[in-house]
Amino acid sequence: MPRFARRALLALAALSAPLAAGPAAAQQFPGRTITMIVPFAAGGPTDTVARLVAEAMGRELGQTVVVENAGGAGGTIGAQRVANARPDGYTLLLHHIGMATAPTLYRRLAYDPVNGFETVGLVTEVPMTLVARKDFPANTLQEAVAVIRREKDKLNYANAGIGAASHLCGLLLMKSVDTAMTTVPFRGTAPAMQELLSGRVDLLCDQTTNTTEQIKAGEVKVFTVTTPERLAALPDVPTSTEGGLPDFQVSVWHGLYAPKGTPAAVTQRLSQALQVALRDPRLVSRFAELGTTPVAQERATPEAHRQFWMADIAKWKPIIQAAGQYAD
Ligand code: MLT
Numbered sequence: 246m247p248r249f250a251r252r253a254l255l256a257l258a259a260l261s262a263p264l265a266a267g268p269a270a271a272q273q274f275p276g277r278t279i280t281m282i283v284p285f286a287a288g289g290p291t292d293t294v295a296r297l298v299a300e301a302m303g304r305e306l307g308q309t310v311v312v313e314n315a316g317g318a319g320g321t322i323g324a325q326r327v328a329n330a331r332p333d334g335y336t337l338l339l340h341h342i343g344m345a346t347a348p349t350l351y352r353r354l355a356y357d358p359v360n361g362f363e364t365v366g367l368v369t370e371v372p373m374t375l376v377a378r379k380d381f382p383a384n385t386l387q388e389a390v391a392v393i394r395r396e397k398d399k400l401n402y403a404n405a406g407i408g409a410a411s412h413l414c415g416l417l418l419m420k421s422v423d424t425a426m427t428t429v430p431f432r433g434t435a436p437a438m439q440e441l442l443s444g445r446v447d448l449l450c451d452q453t454t455n456t457t458e459q460i461k462a463g464e465v466k467v468f469t470v471t472t473p474e475r476l477a478a479l480p481d482v483p484t485s486t487e488g489g490l491p492d493f494q495v496s497v498w499h500g501l502y503a504p505k506g507t508p509a510a511v512t513q514r515l516s517q518a519l520q521v522a523l524r525d526p527r528l529v530s531r532f533a534e535l536g537t538t539p540v541a542q543e544r545a546t547p548e549a550h551r552q553f554w555m556a557d558i559a560k561w562k563p564i565i566q567a568a569g570q571y572a573d
Contacts, residue, residue, distance in 0.1 A: 271510030275308040284323025286316045286433030290452035295339040301522030316432035319408030328361030332506035341499045345557035349565045365501040366545035371452040371537045373471040386468040386488030402426040403437035403446040407572040410497040414450030421493045453536030478536035
């Protein structure tokens, strides 16, 4: 074969290699264990959702999906870990509403909180509950509001750091009652719940995935759910509107992400597996026990997730700017 022809063939092979690797890589994906990063401590509400999703996705993908906790700084430590990971589909992030607030709350992040990720799909929206230590001197939301207004910063309100759902819920609560309490940050609401159970903090606003069992066991006091309607899992708990705080409403959406640059064929494969996982009977029944439900299938796509995420960033930006409280 003449030398020029051989060089042309080699050049053509080099050009087509990346393209061939794309579909081929996607066809073989996943060829090994996938890591799902949870940016909060183990045992908390985000971790609970992630482990159920990881187990069901693993069954669908025929590969192990391991959950790894990387807590701190309201979830931005774990998010940064994934933004900097190889974009090959083997490192994912399961995170919540904090992905919509961090772009405004954190002004000097070492990663791009929006363009550092590909969306895979939405997972669930989890209601929140306002709970207190068992001997807190109130039994209704109205009585709790009176205690908060009287005791002010003598009360300790626990959260999982600036930008966490428990932080945002606390912001809404304190704005609704026009009173600031002392906030005590943890690496997640699992350790925060332990402090509440021990009586070392007074109040916590957390997702039903982390409070339902303690409420049913009578280990904490509950004043309200932050949803327009009462929850089937907690039928005796009044809504915030019933309790006189109609503006105190928030639900915590969760989504699945991959690093920017992950091949579209790989994120589509992951989204397909997520959609199957969200129909898994074991996941659906456990979600129901914990007061939540999977999102509809059409929301568990990369496109629907990105559209919802961008809209929520735009929603929270003016709220955060009006509060004037930033993380850095
Ligand atoms: C957690 O998983 O610990 C919580 O989602 C933290 C929070 O956002 O309040």
